[in-house]
Amino acid sequence: MTDKDRPDERFTLASERTFLAWMRSSLALLAGGIAIEHLVPGFSTQLVRTTLGLILIGLAAAAALVGMRRWYQVEKALREDAPMPPPHELWLFSVTLIAVAIGAAVASLVAAF
Numbered sequence: 001m002t003d004k005d006r007p008d009e010r011f012t013l014a015s016e017r018t019f020l021a022w023m024r025s026s027l028a029l030l031a032g033g034i035a036i037e038h039l040v041p042g043f044s045t046q047l048v049r050t051t052l053g054l055i056l057i058g059l060a061a062a063a064a065l066v067g068m069r070r071w072y073q074v075e076k077a078l079r080e081d082a083p084m085p086p087p088h089e090l091w092l093f094s095v096t097l098i099a100v101a102i103g104a105a106v107a108s109l110v111a112a113f
Contacts, residue, residue, distance in 0.1 A: 007078035015074045022067025026060045033057035044107040052107065055100055059093075066093055 033056030036049055043049055066089045073085040 007081075011078055012075065015071055015078065018074075019067050019071035022063055022070070026063035026067065029056050029063055030060035033060060044111040048107045048111075052100065052104055055103075059096065059100065062093065062096075066090075 033053045036043065036056065037053030040049065070085070070089065076082070077084050
């Protein structure tokens with residue numbers, strides 16, 4: 001690959017920063033999943049805590065996988081001067097997080113009454 005064929009380093013570094021943001025999100029979801037399971041015994045019932053904790057831990061794994069896959073797709077598109085990949089996984093991930101947030105809100109309301 002010649003210098004002329006290489007993508008601009010700024011785009012490559014921006015792609016890496018986005019990947020690292022996915023990894024930070026994954027770590028935050030993992031910490032949240034563990035915390036809701038083990039550190040907040042007064043939150044709702046054991047079943048709700050376990051369910052939300054496992055969903056958050058699953059989302060942590062999904063965030064790491066989606067981030068890695070997305071980074072690879074973007075890097076490939078930059079190298080080949082191809083269009084950027086569509087954001088299908090991003091929509092699915094966002095909708096899933098919204099559903100988890102609504103579930104946690106409902107569990108909080110039910111526990112409050």
